[in-house]
Structures are given as structure tokens and as C-alpha cells.
Amino acid sequence: MADSGVTDEPGTKDDVHRAKTEGKELSKEEKQRLRKEKKQQKKNKEKKDEKASHESEKKKNKEEKPVSAAAPASQPPTQPSTQKAVPAPAPVPVPVSETPALADKPAKTKADLKAERRARQEAERASKQAATSKPKAPPNELQPVVKRLPEHVQVDNPGVLKKLAKKLERQQTPGCNAATNAKIPLRLDYGYKVSLFSHLHQYSRKAPLTQQLSIPSTVIHPAIVRLGLQYSQGIVAGSNARSVALLHAFKQVIRDYTTPPNEELSRDLVNKLKPYISFLSQCRPLSASMGNAIKYIKKEISNIPSQCKEEEAKRKLLSCIDCYIDEKIILAAKAIAKSSIEKISNGDVILVYGCSSLVNHILCEAFEKNIKFRVIVVDSRPRLEGREALRRLVQRGISCTYVLISAVSYILPEVSKVFLGAHALLANGYVMSRVGTSQIALVAKAFNVPVLVCCETYKFCERVQTDSFVSNELDDPDDLIVTRKGKTQLEHWQDVPSLGLLNLVYDVTPPDFVDLVITDLGMIPCTSVPVVLRVKNVDQ
Amino acid sequence: MELQAVLMAAGGGSRMTDLTYNTPKPMLPVGNKPLMWYPLNLLERVGFEEVIVITTKEVQKMMATDPKMKIDVKMKLDVVCIQEDGDMGTADALRHIQQKIKTDVLVVSCDLITDVALHEVVDLFRAHNATLAMLMSNAHEFTETVPGQKGKKKTAEQRDFVGVDQSGKRLLFMANEADLEDGLSIRKSIMRKHPRMHIKTGLVDAHLYCLKKAVVDFLADNKSISSIRGELVPYLVRKQFSKTTNSPKIKDDAENQNQKTNDSSTNHELLISSRDEPLLQLAQERSCWNDHRGDMSEAYHGGKLRCYVHIIDQGLCCRVNTLAAYIEANRLAPKLFEEPAVHPSAVISERCQMGSDSIIGALCQVADKTSIKRSTLGNSTTVKEKVKVTNSIIMHGVTIEEGCNIQGSVICSNAVIGRGADLKYCLVGNGQRIEPEVIVTT
Numbered sequence: 001m002a003d004s005g006v007t008d009e010p011g012t013k014d015d016v017h018r019a020k021t022e023g024k025e026l027s028k029e030e031k032q033r034l035r036k037e038k039k040q041q042k043k044n045k046e047k048k049d050e051k052a053s054h055e056s057e058k059k060k061n062k063e064e065k066p067v068s069a070a071a072p073a074s075q076p077p078t079q080p081s082t083q084k085a086v087p088a089p090a091p092v093p094v095p096v097s098e099t100p101a102l103a104d105k106p107a108k109t110k111a112d113l114k115a116e117r118r119a120r121q122e123a124e125r126a127s128k129q130a131a132t133s134k135p136k137a138p139p140n141e142l143q144p145v146v147k148r149l150p151e152h153v154q155v156d157n158p159g160v161l162k163k164l165a166k167k168l169e170r171q172q173t174p175g176c177n178a179a180t181n182a183k184i185p186l187r188l189d190y191g192y193k194v195s196l197f198s199h200l201h202q203y204s205r206k207a208p209l210t211q212q213l214s215i216p217s218t219v220i221h222p223a224i225v226r227l228g229l230q231y232s233q234g235i236v237a238g239s240n241a242r243s244v245a246l247l248h249a250f251k252q253v254i255r256d257y258t259t260p261p262n263e264e265l266s267r268d269l270v271n272k273l274k275p276y277i278s279f280l281s282q283c284r285p286l287s288a289s290m291g292n293a294i295k296y297i298k299k300e301i302s303n304i305p306s307q308c309k310e311e312e313a314k315r316k317l318l319s320c321i322d323c324y325i326d327e328k329i330i331l332a333a334k335a336i337a338k339s340s341i342e343k344i345s346n347g348d349v350i351l352v353y354g355c356s357s358l359v360n361h362i363l364c365e366a367f368e369k370n371i372k373f374r375v376i377v378v379d380s381r382p383r384l385e386g387r388e389a390l391r392r393l394v395q396r397g398i399s400c401t402y403v404l405i406s407a408v409s410y411i412l413p414e415v416s417k418v419f420l421g422a423h424a425l426l427a428n429g430y431v432m433s434r435v436g437t438s439q440i441a442l443v444a445k446a447f448n449v450p451v452l453v454c455c456e457t458y459k460f461c462e463r464v465q466t467d468s469f470v471s472n473e474l475d476d477p478d479d480l481i482v483t484r485k486g487k488t489q490l491e492h493w494q495d496v497p498s499l500g501l502l503n504l505v506y507d508v509t510p511p512d513f514v515d516l517v518i519t520d521l522g523m524i525p526c527t528s529v530p531v532v533l534r535v536k537n538v539d540q
Numbered sequence: 541m542e543l544q545a546v547l548m549a550a551g552g553g554s555r556m557t558d559l560t561y562n563t564p565k566p567m568l569p570v571g572n573k574p575l576m577w578y579p580l581n582l583l584e585r586v587g588f589e590e591v592i593v594i595t596t597k598e599v600q601k602m603m604a605t606d607p608k609m610k611i612d613v614k615m616k617l618d619v620v621c622i623q624e625d626g627d628m629g630t631a632d633a634l635r636h637i638q639q640k641i642k643t644d645v646l647v648v649s650c651d652l653i654t655d656v657a658l659h660e661v662v663d664l665f666r667a668h669n670a671t672l673a674m675l676m677s678n679a680h681e682f683t684e685t686v687p688g689q690k691g692k693k694k695t696a697e698q699r700d701f702v703g704v705d706q707s708g709k710r711l712l713f714m715a716n717e718a719d720l721e722d723g724l725s726i727r728k729s730i731m732r733k734h735p736r737m738h739i740k741t742g743l744v745d746a747h748l749y750c751l752k753k754a755v756v757d758f759l760a761d762n763k764s765i766s767s768i769r770g771e772l773v774p775y776l777v778r779k780q781f782s783k784t785t786n787s788p789k790i791k792d793d794a795e796n797q798n799q800k801t802n803d804s805s806t807n808h809e810l811l812i813s814s815r816d817e818p819l820l821q822l823a824q825e826r827s828c829w830n831d832h833r834g835d836m837s838e839a840y841h842g843g844k845l846r847c848y849v850h851i852i853d854q855g856l857c858c859r860v861n862t863l864a865a866y867i868e869a870n871r872l873a874p875k876l877f878e879e880p881a882v883h884p885s886a887v888i889s890e891r892c893q894m895g896s897d898s899i900i901g902a903l904c905q906v907a908d909k910t911s912i913k914r915s916t917l918g919n920s921t922t923v924k925e926k927v928k929v930t931n932s933i934i935m936h937g938v939t940i941e942e943g944c945n946i947q948g949s950v951i952c953s954n955a956v957i958g959r960g961a962d963l964k965y966c967l968v969g970n971g972q973r974i975e976p977e978v979i980v981t982t
Binding site for chain 2: 208210211213214215216217218222225226229230233234235236237238240241242244245247248251252255325329330354355357385387388389391394395
């Protein structure tokens with residue numbers, strides 16, 4: 001999972017720093033001022049004869065430098081996406097404020113002044129960054145240096161694969177016999193991968209990871225093995241279901257956990273969970289909601305005070321997990337349903353895509369409130385999840401129509417609203433959801449039909465993505481093979497060297513196609529996702 | 541701990557009494573290894589570290605002295621002895637060790653020789669949270685002539701009817717021909733939930749079962765069930781579709797009339813539940829997966845009791861419970877392992893013609909001008925000159941004098957075959973002595 005909170009960090013860090021270390025900031029600014037004055041004096045000695053009048057103005061500039069230094073700090077919150085560009089606009093207000101001082105100067109020298117000032121400011125900022133980058137690097141890992149890509153999107157790099165294999169080997173569960181050399185097995189890729197997606201893993205469902213594990217699994221807790229199997233076979237599918245099942249399995253793990261002697265629960269339990277998480281991500285890449293749940297649990301575990309007894313600590317953790325599920329999933333669903341029902345009116349024709357547990361919940365709740373509407377369920381191969389959504393809605397008594405995605409432009413003139421579920425909401429406002437969602441949103445936009453995305457806040461992710469290539473999931477290519485009238489055309493697809501089967505799972509919808517995002521915090525536009533993330537970060 | 545292994549090695553071998561009246565079935569040599577070594581090896585290869593072995597005192601004594609068992613088996617064997625004549629069924633034996641069972645159990649029979657990937661059965665058990673997962677194999681006909689039987693007449697084995705669903709994994713129906721009086725009747729509730737069922741008859745039950753711990757506890761309360769295969773498995777398969785599975789009623793009332801007498805004695809409900817049941821329910825509710833389609837019910841039709849079967853088409857899976865199976869096993873079992881056909885301590889003269897698929901045991905002595913083809917020689921056998929052994933199984937300690945011709949036969953331990961004897965398709969018992977110049981044919 002690419003957890004780099006890219007652009008929010010500088011702004012939040014500066015704000016936080018300023019809030020916490022008010023005194024230090026001022027002293028830093030004073031130091032900066034002194035440094036600048038020293039430099040400026042040197043330059044003044046050089047240019048003393050020619051630009052005597054400029055010196056005084058430059059001094060004024062230097063004094064206003066601290067103001068300008070503060071100005072960029074206040075700008076990032078409103079301009080999060082421009083990191084390096086932040087210094088550039090900053091000089092703009094400074095020269096503007098100086099125009100009264102320079103009014104008596106000819107225009108030609110004003111332009112020169114501006115250029116010189118800008119160049120000097122750039123140089124100073126560069127030197128400042130060089131001087132302070134070392135202490136700042138640990139808290140702020142988003143310096144403009146090469147970012148480390150997560151290994152699950154570098155599958156075509158053999159060096160990265162070797163590192164992954166070594167990491168899995170090293171991740172033995174602590175306390176196990178050194179002689180048994182237990183390690184997490186590495187799952188091998190299957191079949192020919194389409195070149196555009198060769199940096200992603202592609203596994204076969206017929207080669208489960210349990211083949212390489214011992215049967216009474218001692219390395220990995222049985223609940224986690226069961227969960228991994230259910231993930232890889234698709235028995236537990238859907239963002240919410242996967243998170244709930246993950247937390248359920250973690251509850252079993254915590255119940256069966258005993259602290260080894262001379263170890264602290266807060267540190268040892270986190271280490272114990274690491275190989276389990278690697279195992280699960282080998283079975284199926286982790287979803288954004290699972291990632292957030294894992295972060296939460298790890299934080300809770302590390303926050304357990306060391307003098308807490310084991311029984312009490314375990315009880316506390318179990319209740320934390322229950323609390324998380326209640327708040328973030330169950331209550332959030334209720335809140336979202338309540339907001340969404342305001343948007344559904346009598347006589348509506350609602351289009352849904354695939355099987356989203358949240359959207360189904362909303363529609364069932366709306367039906368309970370006796371709103372008269374009908375639903376069109378759009379489905380797509382190979383998963384055909386729409387059939388399950390259709391079953392659930394019809395069972396409640398809602399009148400439904402079922403089409404395949406190829407008919408969506410035919411059916412859209414009848415539709416009044418589109419409700420979509422989301423797998424994750426990215427920090428730049430893009431919606432990551434089941435493959436086909438962006439197509440539906442696009443066609444709906446073309447027909448001027450409002451598109452509403454329903455998503456709980458715990459699925460909000462700090463990742464930024466603008467296309468569906470860079471980070472996605474490749475499912476088993478054999479799922480695309482279908483037998484009709486006794487004939488299976490693609491049965492021997494592996495023998496044809498130029499043929500590749502691509503079974504994508506997710507795609508990314510730009511915020512221009514989404515009209516409203518309904519979350520448990522309220523109804524927000526797509527572009528406000530970074531604000532929610534920032535608020536969440538400050539809360540925590 | 542996830543699974544505990546239990547090996548049932550107390551069976552009497554009632555269908556092969558000619559071989560077992562002296563040697564207990566678990567210790568019969570197959571490819572020069574005792575029969576019970578094969579399932580133990582399977583468990584060891586897969587990763588088990590401890591096995592509970594239920595057997596008789598006699599077998600325990602033999603196990604302690606057998607070199608193969610002592611050296612090769614690295615797992616910890618917890619041997620539980622039961623009375624030999626106690627007429628204990630497999631389920632009774634499981635009830636006997638109920639105190640030792642702390643988690644789900646994997647029950648294996650001692651006469652199973654297979655190279656199946658065990659994770660396939662256990663994965664079904666894990667992924668679907670099943671109550672029972674078992675292994676079956678598509679049987680093939682035995683082509684060899686069985687000694688001691690006239691012609692190729694097959695014994696009238698009772699057929700087993702096994703019904704599976706579309707995917708071939710879920711077990712819907714299981715009955716033996718003996719239990720069905722005049723016809724095969726299938727309940728409507730099964731047909732409503734699974735309208736397409738495949739009924740197979742040619743399957744061999746490998747007697748490998750994964751059972752939930754709740755089943756063992758249920759057995760402890762219901763003492764009327766004595767055999768796993770004969771009674772427990774059909775009961776569980778039937779119970780999947782029983783209307784009262786989920787309700788707290790004690791007695792099953794909407795049952796088939798034929799089974800009423802059986803069911804009335806099984807008073808206690810099989811309680812399948814787990815901790816954090818509401819969380820599991822929530823996960824299943826939110827998951828967009830269903831195991832069937834076409835009707836309005838949720839995954840698994842809301843049933844908590846599920847039975848699964850893994851049917852293998854290829855690979856070796858045979859149960860050595862008849863003479864024919866024993867001969868077949870002797871031929872196929874050595875191919876499972878890459879061990880040298882000739883034991884290093886055997887003394888074989890240079891002018892002996894040995895086929896590539898023959899096995900010679902330890903400390904054998906084979907003289908000149910002998911021909912041994914497609915046969916197994918046990919430990920410490922002596923074969924003198926000019927002997928022709930084809931297609932036969934010779935057990936331990938046998939002496940074969942000169943000029944014998946043995947074809948398609950089974951010679952048990954410590955027998956002596958006199959000189960010039962000609963045996964075709966015979967079964968010579970333990971310690972017997974065949975007079976010289978005897979011609980025995982079927």
C-alpha cells in the first residue's frame with residue numbers, strides 16, 4: 001500500500017510546528033533574518049558604489065522576509081498540491097507591498113529589483129533547505145527526493161522480488177523453533193501478464209498459498225489461514241466484508257496470544273501481526289479499508305501502557321476493535337443511509353452498479369421508509385456481482401431491472417440518479433471502485449444524470465492516483481474463460497504466445513464525473529476529501 | 541492448534557482373513573513397509589508433529605519392534621490401546637479419546653495409501669467453515685487375478701450412492717445400498733435448495749475425515765453411533781437439510797419415517813457455533829458472494845452445518861481392505877517413493893534376473909539362475925536356485941527351495957515352499973509348508 005501522504009504533510013507540519021513551537025519559530029526566524037543580513041552586507045560591500053539607493057530598499061525587503069517566510073507557511077493549507085510552487089507565489093505579495101516604497105524609482109529598475117530579489121530568495125531558500133533538511137527529514141519524509149514505490153507495484157523488477165522473498169523469509173513468528181525454519185511462503189505469479197500491467201501480481205486461484213504451508217498451521221494462526229483462503233477464493237469479497245472479517249480474525253489472534261517472558265505486549269504483538277499481514281497480502285492485496293483498520297489496531301496496541309496486565313490489555317484491545325467496527329461501519333452505514341434517503345424521492349429510477357453493501361443497505365432503508373422508487377442493476381463479467389445485489393433487493397420487495405454494462409447507454413435515459421459504492425476515496429478526489437464504475441459515471445455525465453458516491457470515512461486513503469494503471473489488482477485470468485454450448489474457446493490461451501488475458505479489478509473515476517460524495521460526516525463534494533483527511537489526521 | 545490427527549489402527553481386516561489371522565492388518569507388509577506406515581508418512585510429510593494412534597496391544601508391541609516404524613516415523617505417536625474383541629466401531633473409539641481432543645480432528649484409517657495433496661481436503665474444511673470434509677476417489681477396476689478366488693468373480697460389494705452438487709464439492713446425499721429398501725428417495729428440501737445433483741456410485745471412500753470438535757462432543761453424548769463411515773457421516777449429511785438444525789428444538793420431528801428409530805435416540809443437537817458469531821454474520825452479510833444462484837436464499841441457504849467432499853480423479857488412493865486391494869497396493873505403493881528397489885543388505889547373486897519393478901527386502905538371499913519379475917520379496921527371505929517368481933508377494937522369512945515356480949501368489953510370513961513346487965494364483969498362509977513337487981493351481 002502506498003501510504004505516502006504526499007502533499008498534506010508540509011502544510012500540516014508547518015501548522016503543527018507553529019502551533020507547538022511558537023517560541024522556537026520566532027527564534028528561527030530571527031536567525032534567518034540575521035543570516036540574511038550578513039549575506040546582504042557582503043553583497044552591499046560589492047554593490048555599494050552603484051546601488052546605494054537600492055540598499056535601503058533591500059534592507060526593507062529583508063525585514064519583510066520573515067513575513068514572506070510566514071506567508072508560504074500559511075499558503076500550503078489552501079494550495080496543497082503545489083509544493084515547490086509555494087515559494088514562487090510568495091514573492092508576489094512582497095513586491096506588491098513594496099511598490100509604494102519603490103514608487104519613486106523608474107520601472108526598469110523595479111523589474112531588475114524583482115528579478116534580483118527572486119533569485120536571492122531562491123538561493124537562500126535552497127541553502128536553508130540544505131541546512132535544515134537533515135533534522136527535518138525524519139518527521140517530514142516528503143522531501144523532493146526519490147520516493148520508495150511499494151513493492152506490490154514493482155513486480156517486473158527482479159531485484160524487488162528478491163527483496164520481498166528475503167523479507168518473507170525473515171518474518172518468522174517469534175518464539176518458533178529456529179530449527180524448523182518456518183517462513184511465510186512466496187506466492188508465484190501465474191500466466192502471461194499484459195505488458196502494461198506487468199508490474200502487478202497475477203495469481204491463480206487453483207494454486208493457493210496453503211499448498212506450501214504445513215497442514216496444522218503453526219507458523220500462522222489458523223484464523224488467519226482461514227481468512228487468507230476465504231480472500232483468495234472470493235468467499236469474503238467487498239471492502240466492508242473484508243475489513244470486518246480481518247478484525248474478527250485479529251480478535252481471535254489477540255485472544256490466543258500470550259506474551260513471551262521478557263517481552264512487552266505493546267511491542268511483541270505488533271511484531272506478531274506483521275507476518276500475518278504479509279501472508280494476507282500474498283493471498284490477496286490489501287484494500288484501503290483493511291490498511292486503515294490495520295493502522296488503527298497497530299496504534300492501539302502500541303498505546304497500551306507497559307504496566308497494564310495482559311488480561312486487561314487484551315480485553316481493552318478487543319473492545320477497541322468492537323468499537324471501531326461499530327463506529328466506522330455500522331453507525332456510519334446508518335448515518336449515510338439517513339443522508340441518502342433525503343436524496344431519494346418518489347418516482348425515482350436509481351441505477352446501481354455491481355454489489356455494494358452500502359448502496360444495498362441504503363436502498364433497503366429507503367424502501368422501509370415507503371419511498372416509491374425502482375432500481376436498475378447494472379452488471380458486468382466476470383464477477384457478475386450484480387446478481388447478488390439483484391437477489392438482495394428483490395428479496396426485500398424492490399422492483400428491479402437487470403442489464404449488463406453494455407446496455408448502460410440504452411437504459412440511461414430512464415434513470416434519474418446513479419448511486420455508486422466505492423472501494424476507496426483517494427486524496428485528490430478520485431474514486432477507486434470496481435472496474436466499470438468510471439464508465440458508468442462517464443456515460444451518466446454525458447446524459448446529465450447526477451452521480452452520487454457513498455463511502456464511509458474509514459475508506460479514505462491518502463494515496464493519489466490519476467489513472468488505473470499504476471496501482472491496481474489483477475485477478476485470476478482463468479475467470480474470463482467461459483464454456484458455452486459445450487465449447488470452451490479460450491481453454492488453451494496459454495499456448496498462444498501473443499495472447500494475454502486481463503482481469504482488472506479496480507478502476508479510478510475522476511471527480512469531474514462525481515456530483516456528490518455521501519459520507520458519515522455529511523454530503524461533501526469530491527474535492528473536499530483532502531480536508532476530511534486533514535481533519536482526521538489532526539484529530540488523531 | 542488447528543487440527544489433531546487420529547489414526548484408526550484397530551480394525552481387524554475382516555475382508556481379508558486369510559492374511560490377517562496371524563498378522564494384524566496394520567502391520568501387513570506392503571512394499572516391505574508395514575501398512576500403517578503409509579498414512580503416518582502422509583501425515584508427517586504434510587507437517588503434523590503428533591498423531592494419536594488408536595490400536596490394539598498386539599499392534600503396539602509389533603510397532604515397538606518394527607525397525608521401519610522406529611526409525612522412519614519422526615512424529616510423536618500417542619498410542620491408545622483398546623480391547624481387540626471389544627467390537628468397538630470407529631466412532632466408539634473417537635468417543636473413547638474424547639478427553640484428548642482439544643480442537644478439530646483429522647481421522648485417518650490405517651489402510652489408506654494415497655499421494656493426494658491433503659491441503660485440498662483441509663482447504664475445503666477451512667474456507668467454508670465446514671463440519672465435515674472427506675476424501676473420495678474415482679475407483680478403477682482391478683485387473684489382476686486374485687489368488688484364492690475362482691475366476692474373476694467380484695464379490696457383491698454393496699454400492700454407495702453419493703450425491704454432490706454442481707460444483708462437485710458439496711456433499712448432498714450419501715447412502716449405502718444396504719440401507720435403502722426399495723428405492724433411492726431424496727427429500728424435497730434438498731431438491732428445492734439444490735435442483736441439480738450428480739449421483740455417483742463408483743467412488744471409493746478413502747476414510748479420511750476432517751471433523752469439527754463439536755462433532756466429537758456430540759458423539760460423546762450420543763452413544764448409539766458406533767461407526768464414523770456407516771452412521772455418523774450419513775447422519776451429518778442428512779442433518780444439513782434438516783429443518784430443525786437452526787432452531788433450539790431438541791427432537792427432529794420432520795424426518796424420514798425410516799430413520800425415525802435411529803433419530804429418536806440421537807437426542808442432543810449438534811451445536812455449531814463459534815465465538816463472535818455476530819461478527820461472522822456481519823462479514824458474510826456484507827460479502828457479495830453466494831455459493832449457488834437461481835433462488836432467493838443467502839449463501840449456504842443459511843445453514844450452519846456443511847459437508848464437503850474432495851473427489852480425486854488422478855493419483856493413487858487405495859484402501860487395503862480386501863485381498864485384491866492388497867495385491868494392487870503392493871504393485872503401486874513402491875512407485876510413490878523413490879527408494880532403491882533392492883535393499884542394500886540383500887545378497888543377490890549375479891546371475892539372477894530381476895525385473896525393474898520388483899522389490900527385494902533387507903537381508904534377502906537370492907541364488908543363481910532365479911527370475912524375479914513384478915514381485916515383492918520380504919525381509920530375510922531365502923530364494924534358492926532356478927526359482928521363477930512372477931507377479932507374487934512374498935512376505936518375511938519365507939524360504940523357497942530350488943526349482944519352484946510361483947506365479948500370481950501370495951506367500952505369507954515364515955512359509956516354506958518345498959523344492960520343485962509349482963504354485964499358480966495361490967495363497968499360502970503363515971508358517972505353512974508346501975511339500976516338494978506339488979502343483980497347485982486354481
